[in-house]
Amino acid sequence: MEITVYGPLRSATGKKMVEVYPSGETVRDLLTAFVDEYPKTATHLSDDDGTIRPSVRVMIGEHKATLDDPISDGEQVKLFPAMRGG
Template sequence: MKITVFGPLRSAAGEKTVDVSPSGETVRDLLTAFVDEYPTSSTHLLDDDDTIRPSVRVMVGERKAALDDPITDGEQVKLFPAMRGG
């Protein structure tokens, strides 16, 4: 599944669009596969207890997706890292 990544995730992945093969069909499965493939991305996506940070955003098509939303192959997926600062 192709994912377009933004911000520091682009550096972690080495390019703007990457191909990831999740073991399941949900947004959570896709994020897990992304972190497994690009381990340096974990600091931008996961908290210290390995849960996905609340400010991580995943867009599937034109909609913001929740972690348990299904994703079908061929959908346009965009991944935005957690925002920091204030």
């Protein structure tokens, strides 16, 4: 599945568009596969305990997805890292 990544995720992956192959069919499965493929992205997406940060945004098409939303091959996916700062 092709994902467009933004912000510091591009530095961590070295690319604007990446391919990952999730073992399941949800956004959570996709993020797990993404971090497995690109371990440097973990600090931009999750807390130390592995919990996905609330400010991480995944867009499927033009809609914001939740972690439990289903996702199928061919979907347009955009991944934005957690927001930081004050």
